[in-house]
Amino acid sequence: MAMRLITKECEPTLTDQQVIQFCRDGYMELPSAVSKDITDRALDYVAENPDYAVQPVPLLNESWFTDGLIFAPVVAGAVRSLLGAGFGLPWMLANHIGKCPDSKPLGWHVDGGNMHTWALNYLQVFCLMQDTTEEMGPTEVLPGSHFILGQSALVTHYGAIRGAKKCVGPVGTVFLTCYPIWHRRSKATATGTTRHLFKYNYVRNSPPTRDWIIEPDFNPGRDTKAFSHLQTGATMLRRNKLDNYDAAHMYLWLCGRQEEMRYVGGMAWPMLDDMLDGQAEEVYGAPPSLSTTPDAWRPEAPLI
Known part of the structure; x- marks a missing residue:
């Protein structure tokens, strides 16, 4: 049976300056965008269904999950601003599990199938499933690296890079990222806990156009x-x-x-x-x- 792309309609919520910020940095942070009730329920599902712990894809068929996490209003409005009308919803879902402590960080890399281009047809998204601190070995991204032509084999040897951003914050914080951005799991020094990070993608389903919020007091031709x-x-x-x-x-x-x-x-x-x-x-x-x-x-x- 052929897969049918499920799409979403909603109003854009980002401004010109926020769209430019995403273009510049390659990521956007949306603090506490998903409620703790939703993340707790999703983690309960993972604990009760070990066969789907790493790829809890069946959650995408649950309305409480799609409405509360995939369609969370703050997230949906930002995605609509960047990917346009009728954007496509995730059909895959990964749970990155980080056991603490872990003294060895993952190497810097870009995910497979990446393209270094000015076009934005995908958003790679990370959702913090619990309050996440630096000690828990969070994912970190390198702002601006989405424009650097470097495959994983060429960047994995780098260690700490000045300006890297650790994806930390309260439960339900969402990070929208450009697909080819450099990222890695950092070193975990916490003990007695396991970090969970849900990862998924949205896709473009319409031609790009400037239909987000236009700020009357901001001129991108001048500012x-x-x-x-x-x-x-x-x-x-x-x-x-x-x-x-x-x-x-x-x-x-x-x-x-x-x-x-x-x-x-x-x-x-x-x-x-x-x-x-x-x-x-x-x-x-x-x-x-x-x-x-x-x-x-x-x-x-x-x-x-």
Whole structure:
């Protein structure tokens, strides 16, 4: 029997700045998005059904689970903003079980089937099934690494990396991530406990378009600081500020305007606008769809 993609309709809840933040960092944290009643019930199922402890896929057929975790309003609205109308729901579900203590962290890796692209057709999602601390050896992700072309065999030897983000927080916290982001299980020093992390994916089922919440007081053609990794406190991972350009490219792809992306270089969009100091309404070379002068001449430059 052929699998039928189940889809979801809801309203987008993210703003332009939040969408740009996801493009820049490759992940988004949604604290306490799922209620403890749902996570406790799911863990009870895992304990009572050891054959499905690692892949509790039957939970996807339970309305209390899909309504409370997969369709949790905060999560669904964010997913709708990033993957568009009628996004596809998970058909696989994994439970990453971390026994504590464990002195050896897992190597950095990207999951199989990843593609390094500005297109966003998948979201890889982690849900904390209990209050999770650094001592429990949580998953950690490397912000910005979703743009770095590096397969697992080339990155697994790295140890601690400055700027890495540990996925910790209260029970029910959800992390939306870009599928090719570098991640690993960290070292666990806690004792007498077992960590559970549910992992699943949503998929795109409609063309990208800028139909999330548009902020009237924010202009992505002018307010280019939002694209910079300098806003997160993490160091840039590559030379020549390519992180800024890739974040802007993904944002334009999500707007359905990828053809407008040009690597003009120099101080052109999307470089930082500090030097403008109110002297201009927009950054040189801003994409027409984000510009106050959409018909103005723009420099020729290659797509990257």
